[in-house]
Amino acid sequence: MNQMIKCIVWDLDDTIWEGTLRENADNIILRPGIEQVLVELDQRGILHSIASRNRLDQVVSKLEEFGIAQYFVSLQCHFSSKAISLRQIAMELNIGLEALAFVDNDSFERFEMNYYYPQVLTFDAQYYLELPKSPSLQVRDVTEESANRRHYMLARQQRKAAERGFQGSREQFLKECQMVLQIQQADPGDYPRIVELSHRTNQMNSLLERIDRPFVESFCQLKQHMIYVARLxxxxxxxxxxxxxxxxxxxxxxxxxxxxxxCRIEGRGVAAAFLYTVLKRLVLKWPQMREMHCLLARKERNLPARLLLEMLGFHKLEEQENKEYIKYQLNLPLADRTFDWLEIGE
Known part of the structure; x- marks a missing residue:
């Protein structure tokens, strides 16, 4: 299975444009067709970022002049190693290095990147027009969330910036965010996004399984099987x-x-509020239930999912022979919890 790329990190000089910004800023031009490539991949929900050995103010000015500045997030423009830039981009976007691709015209830069980070997919910039055909840049369905992913990420960065400047407590800041969490049972219009979530999430994915639409449809047809979704x-x-x-x-x-x-909504208590509310609604509807079970993949990358279950009161069952999965159990009734910093509705 091809690795899923969530963000392409671009070099600039002789990659996005022809020429060198520091040497001849007035005469550089965009490479033919590059804007169409950016737009097509952006519409698929693939983010664009920059790792360039140029001054940030000059880069932003030139991108705005070309009318493409809006397509890029988490720019890294300095004179350190581009490998350092990629790690910073991954951290800011809260995605794994394996979800990044790197495009550069310089074979040395590509070699260095794969020397430090062999999990990063690299592309020779001379083949930039072929990028939309790359197997790792394909998506099954372009959902509303896909088409708006860049806007979601920009909103996340605005929230992070606001949080850094906020002088009050963490809970006060979360209240100031005016979060509204809508939780309801899924309908067929949600199925493409549900499938996409299973493919894109790792940290908060209980089984790390990649499901497809037939699986979702068949699950919903089974008696006493339900799928809940959350919108924020x-x-x-x-x-x-x-x-x-x-x-x-x-x-x-x-x-x-x-x-x-x-992973875009980490650090806000939304994941706990979502799962707890689902459990609470189920218990109210079926009060005869005595236990809640959950199977969790035994992988380091979904540690946040494990911590979430334990925070909600789940405990690991003893004497587990399965080396791939961990069995968790929560005894009912549920302990009362409140999430005062957000509004929860249907």
Missing amino acids: KDRFGDHGLIGTCFVALEGNAMKIRLFCIS
Whole structure:
């Protein structure tokens, strides 16, 4: 299976444009067709960033002059190694290095990148027009969230900047964000985004499984099987469908078959509010239930999902023979929890 690329990091000189910014800024020109490549990949939900050995103010000025500045996030423009830039971009976007691709005209820069980060896919800039055909840059369905991913990321960065400048407590800041979390059962219009979430999320993906639409459709057709979805809005914008949870009722137990929550909303208590609210609604509807179970992939990269379950009161069952998965259990009734910093609705 091809690795999924979430962000392409571009060099600038003789890559995005022809010429060298520091030497001949007035005479550089965009490479033919580069804007169309940026737009096409942006519409698929693939982010663009920059790692360039140029001054940031000059870069931004030239990008604005060419009318393409809006397509880039988390610019890294300085005179240090581009490998350092990629790690910083991954950190700012909260994605793994394996989800980045790097485009540069210089074979030395590409070699250095793969020397330090072999998981990063590199492309020779001379083949930039072929990028939209790359298997790693294909998407199954272009959802509303895909088409707006850049805007979601910019809103996330605005929130981060506002948080850095806020003088009050963490909870006060979250209240100032005016978050509204809408939780409801999924309908067929949500299925493409549910599938996309399973493919794009790792940190908050309980099984790290990549499902398809037939699986979602067949799950919903089974008796006492439900899929819940969460949408989030705040003062910085509409973040779209950011979470899903697959639940099955078996005997006196409820079982979470899969949950996936976007990494874009980390650090706000939204993931805990989503799962807790789903569980609370299920318990109110089926009060005879005594236990909640969840199977979790035993992988380091979904550690945040493990911590989320434990925070909600789940505990690991003893004597587990399965080396790939961890079984968690939560005894009912649920302990009361409040999430005063956000509004939760249907």
